[in-house]
Amino acid sequence: MASLIGETDSTRSASKGVRVVMPVHNASGYVVAALESVLRDLPDDGEVVVVDDGSSDGSGALVETLAMRDGRIVVLRNEQPTGVSRALNRGVLFGTCPEFVAVAEHDDLVLPGRFAAQAAALRADAGLGAVSGEGRYLGPTGRIAGRVSVGPRTDAEFHEMRDAGREILIPHPAIMYRRDAVIAAGLYDAEFDAAQDLEIVNRLVYAAGWRVRTITEPHVLYRIHDSSMSFSHISAQRMMTRYIVYRNRAQLDGEPFLPFAEWQRANQPDRRTRWRWYRKDTGALRYRQAGLAWLNRRPFAFAGNIVAASVLHPRWVLMKLRVARGR
Incomplete structure (x- = not known):
């Protein structure tokens, strides 16, 4: 069951040029600042479709308060969480989507x-x-x-x-x-x-x-x-990345390819590969933790994590340092 706050006419966006879709789930500490930053940069013919995906921390009420003050905001509510993909799709498909549709995160x-x-x-x-x-x-x-x-x-x-x-x-x-x-x-x-x-x-x-x-x-x-330091999805992301490369090459060659679930069952890594991935993923995570320590002005935690990341996954650290220096 979903509720719509801010507009009831599903064709209201036909004349708009840019739609920003913001999925929100339990982001009460950040969502107001995030949405206000979107509104400050939004073109005159723009709109924001916020999809409150079953938040239980008051995020929905905060967004609805902003929607009452600014007519450019539409709030769609999912009573239960549906996941980020479904929330994004709902925001894109709502009403008549304009020519361009952007994504904004609920905490950026x-x-x-x-x-x-x-x-x-x-x-x-x-x-x-x-x-x-x-x-x-x-x-x-x-x-x-x-x-x-x-x-x-x-x-x-x-x-x-x-x-x-x-x-x-x-x-x-x-x-x-x-x-x-x-x-x-x-x-x-x-x-x-x-x-x-x-x-x-x-x-x-x-x-x-x-x-x-x-x-x-x-x-x-x-x-x-x-909460952005989560390790829980890294292994799944690695398998998905491998599958996407496999699918890309099949499509380039005009060959059929397996669905993800079937491919995943046929391509489970052996113990040695799992250990190599674990070492690299842990190194990537320690690099993220080093970045958080730097942003929090904790030099000793920064140094410890950057050393650990460099030992576990040196290529990742070098790549990130090149990006940081604009190369």
Whole structure:
């Protein structure tokens, strides 16, 4: 059962140019600041569709209060959690979706100029199905550090990655789709909720034939806190990434491919591989914990975690350091 706060006319968005979809689940400490940052950057013809996905901490009430003050906000409510993919799909499919649809996270902050730059990039190139922007990390104390940049920044980089069948990801918390592209790709697949961003971008590229790009401008502050340090999905994400690469190459070669569940049953890693993955995943997690310690101004915790990360997964640390330095 779902409720709709803010609008009752399902065709209200026909004249809008940009829709921002924000799935919210138990984010009462962050969602007001996140939504206000979206509203500050939203174009005059924009709208925000917030999907409160069964929150139990008062997040829904906070969002509804903002919706009463600002007519650009629509709140859709799921009485029970449905998962991030279904929540995103509901936000995209609500009413008449405008030409462009963006995603905003319930705890990140949108930086000024994001939506205008992304819409301009999509309008300028009809072959682009989605664009995103770079970001920086925001810690609990308000400290900003680091740099987030992934994915192709030019057409040459895109074609090099695609021709090799590589996994392609542009930063999902700052993504903007062309409506026709995300719908043609089939929207989000709930089977991949641990890596729904990677899965839909690769389906957009390899199955639906669109190009994607990361704009080399800062568009979002990624909030880092203890709950973002979860280790629980890393193993699942690794299996999903392997499957997506397998599927990409099959599609490039025009060959059939197995559904994910069937492929997963046939490709369980052996003990040695599981240990290698565990070491790398632990190293990646320790690097994240080092970043959180830096943002919290805890130098000893930072040093301990960065040493551990460097021992466990040195290639990951070197790659992250190159990104942070803009290389």
